Amino acid sequence: MRTKIEVSGIRKGFASNGAELQVVADVSLTVGDGEFVAIVGPSGCGKTTLMNMVAGFVQPDSGSILIDGAPRAEPNAKGILISQQGSIFPWLTVQQNLMFGLNDHPEANKKGVADHYAAMVGLKGFEGSYPHELSGGMLKRAELARAFAVKPEILYMDEPFSALDALTNLRMRNELLRILEEERHTVMLITHDVEEAIHLADRIMVLSPRPTRIQAMFNVDLPHPRRLTSPEVQELRVAILHELGVDRHAG
Amino acid sequence: MKRIKEVLPAVAVIAALLAAWWLIVVETRSVIFPTPWQVVTGTAELIKDGTLFMHIGASLMRVGVGFSLAVLVAVPLGLWLGWVKGAYSTLNPLFQILRPISPIAWIPIAILWFGVGNASPIYLIFISSVFPMIVQTTAGVHTIERRYLRAAENFGVSRYTLFRQVVIPAVLPQIIVGMRIGLGVAWLVVVAAEMIALRSGLGYLIIDSRNAGNRYDLVIAGMIIIGLIGLLLDGVMRLLEGLKSVRWRYAH
Numbered sequence: 001m002r003t004k005i006e007v008s009g010i011r012k013g014f015a016s017n018g019a020e021l022q023v024v025a026d027v028s029l030t031v032g033d034g035e036f037v038a039i040v041g042p043s044g045c046g047k048t049t050l051m052n053m054v055a056g057f058v059q060p061d062s063g064s065i066l067i068d069g070a071p072r073a074e075p076n077a078k079g080i081l082i083s084q085q086g087s088i089f090p091w092l093t094v095q096q097n098l099m100f101g102l103n104d105h106p107e108a109n110k111k112g113v114a115d116h117y118a119a120m121v122g123l124k125g126f127e128g129s130y131p132h133e134l135s136g137g138m139l140k141r142a143e144l145a146r147a148f149a150v151k152p153e154i155l156y157m158d159e160p161f162s163a164l165d166a167l168t169n170l171r172m173r174n175e176l177l178r179i180l181e182e183e184r185h186t187v188m189l190i191t192h193d194v195e196e197a198i199h200l201a202d203r204i205m206v207l208s209p210r211p212t213r214i215q216a217m218f219n220v221d222l223p224h225p226r227r228l229t230s231p232e233v234q235e236l237r238v239a240i241l242h243e244l245g246v247d248r249h250a251g
Numbered sequence: 252m253k254r255i256k257e258v259l260p261a262v263a264v265i266a267a268l269l270a271a272w273w274l275i276v277v278e279t280r281s282v283i284f285p286t287p288w289q290v291v292t293g294t295a296e297l298i299k300d301g302t303l304f305m306h307i308g309a310s311l312m313r314v315g316v317g318f319s320l321a322v323l324v325a326v327p328l329g330l331w332l333g334w335v336k337g338a339y340s341t342l343n344p345l346f347q348i349l350r351p352i353s354p355i356a357w358i359p360i361a362i363l364w365f366g367v368g369n370a371s372p373i374y375l376i377f378i379s380s381v382f383p384m385i386v387q388t389t390a391g392v393h394t395i396e397r398r399y400l401r402a403a404e405n406f407g408v409s410r411y412t413l414f415r416q417v418v419i420p421a422v423l424p425q426i427i428v429g430m431r432i433g434l435g436v437a438w439l440v441v442v443a444a445e446m447i448a449l450r451s452g453l454g455y456l457i458i459d460s461r462n463a464g465n466r467y468d469l470v471i472a473g474m475i476i477i478g479l480i481g482l483l484l485d486g487v488m489r490l491l492e493g494l495k496s497v498r499w500r501y502a503h
Contacts, residue, residue, distance in 0.1 A: 057401060057404075074404075075401075075404050075407075076405070077405070077406050079405075080406070081401070081402075081405055083398065085398055087398040087401065087402035089399060089402070089416070089417065089420070089421075090499035091421065091423070091496050091497070092416065092496075096416075100403075100406060100408070100412075100416065101406035101408070103406075103407070103408060103409070130495065130499060131499065132498070132499045150406065
């Protein structure tokens, strides 16, 4: 597999009450082209900071980030960030939101592309709705559709489904896997939900508490669709939770 | 039925007030303070000779021109101030000093600069409504959530698209709030300004009615009409809040 993302030795600290607070300490990782990598870590460990650096919104203090072998540029539509709070514009309809990133398409095509992706995520019939008329799950679908519509090479997903209820969360995971079957993308997912990581990812990296570094790595060699109750999944889950310092009996 | 129940208390209070007013005027045998009925006949008189609509038209025209000019200046200026840090730090202190000066305090200077024609009240309306609208628009830009600006940055849109599809719609609800405040102030000010000079407008009607023979029925008629038109203007601005593209802001 060709290397898509190559992160070497990035560090990041923030000034906090006059003292330097080290958040990310010396993280190196690679993500292959078309690979789905999940990064799990305890809350407050610097997951989001790591993601923001890789996605280009925050500059690391040191280290390098290469995308396709070239130093990463300003944020652009080649890599779309989907965050927990979501960023669907509340003043635009679903269709207008989906058309937002389609700058390169001729004006006449935009509506068709938007409607195609709305249908793909199950939002057919809601193209003219405003976000405040939609449920949390539907907003996530719109967010995914808007990202897929610009055909990004990389999806950066930062706890994308964490704000959803358990049932909607599970539905969205299946939905994501179904779309990724159709349109292969490189995905970097950050989550605190070990089960979600095992459900979705090809490879799982476990982060240490702050200042964070990569503590362990797991390959998930299970075919899709994965049965979350299978012994292999349970075994992997216990191993990852152990790395996170959670007792296997309590977990 | 539910609607009737909702407005009933308000109507009852107004009715009680009218009754008390009537009773007190009759009981005290006041010769100068009118009864509600005298106000009604006075108003009818003004409608008949056409002067009422002339005064209303004059006041509305001054508010319309002054307020429109204020919107044209305040919205672009507010957006600029909100977006460009240097503009904000340069101009905001000046605006904060000018803003609390009552428009009434500007009257002598307005007369000095613009005389006693229409330009004076228009200037006063402009000066009174432009600052609240600048402040609201600027605050609107400052409170755009970063996640939306980030998303716009992420999709790599042009500056034009950024403004047209993100910044302006995000600020629009605040602009409308500013316009509501601005129009309310403008209506207050036009009446005050017309009391000084001029030969038309509802403010002139009130002062002129008192000066020309203590017609207090027409004074009160003028006051009530000012109140009703103010309510109507606010209602129009509230309609703007119902626009689909700004409802997201008021929906919660």
